Amino acid sequence: MKKLAVLLFATLIGATAQAAEYKFDTKGAHAFVQFRIKHLGYSWLYGRFDKFDGSFVYDESKPEASSVEVTVDTTSLNSNHAERDKHLRGKDFLDVAKYPTATFKSTAFESKGNGKAVLKGDLTLHGVTKPISIDVTEIGGGNDPWGGYRQGFTGTTEFKLKDFGIDYDLGPASQTVEMILDVEGIRQ
Structure with a gap:
């Protein structure tokens, strides 16, 4: 019986230590x-984007093998002001009629220890693809009340709008946008 318990425990540890795919919990x-x-x-x-989807692969024992893919529906931009949203979705900024999605696909995940990392990848926005880096912090992971397993991260990045072909001039203080990304994934 003792051997069976040890084998079961080792199997569970092995299962949680392997790479797993997670789907963003956008419905919840x-x-x-x-x-x-x-x-x-x-x-x-x-502001925020109300519609997006994505997934990530994460292995706690080998975080450098992690990867992320995200697709954002740029038409879902929401800054809590209808007229401003119309302007931001228009040709001066996102031009959502021409570019209805933005995407991010990771190229590297560099663990810095203590749940910190830098996620590197290619952001495609407004028809332009450029590499960006996202500072990532692991929030935590574990079993949920519905029998699943979840993993959560937060990340921040910033970039110049002009780097993505958005040239509308709001003055020198308004050239850089900051992105805040909070993701809870459900293991598949």
């Missing part, structure tokens, strides 16, 4: 793609 509203940009240098404008 446990994942967010948000942004902020200075408005004329006087205040912050916050």
Whole structure:
């Protein structure tokens, strides 16, 4: 009986230590793609994308093998102001009629220890693809009340709008957008 318990425990440990694929929990509203940009240098404008999907592969014992893919529906931009959203979705900014999605596909995951990492990858926005880096912090992982297993991360990055062909001039303080990404994934 003791050998069976040890074997079962070793099997469970092995199963949790292997790479697993996770799907973003967007239906349960446990994942967010948000942004902020200075408005004329006087205040912050916050917004989010209400529709997006993605997945990631993560192995706690080998985090450098992790990967992420995300697709964002740019038409779902929401800054809590209908007229501003219309402008941001228009040709001056995202031009969602021409570019209805933005994508991110990772190329590297560099663990920094203590749940910190840098996720590198290619962001395609407004028809332009550029490499970006996202500072990532592992929030945690474990069993959920419904018999599944979840893993959560938060990440931040920033980039210049002009790097992605968005040239609308809001002044020198409003050239860089910050992205805040919070993801809870459900193991598949």
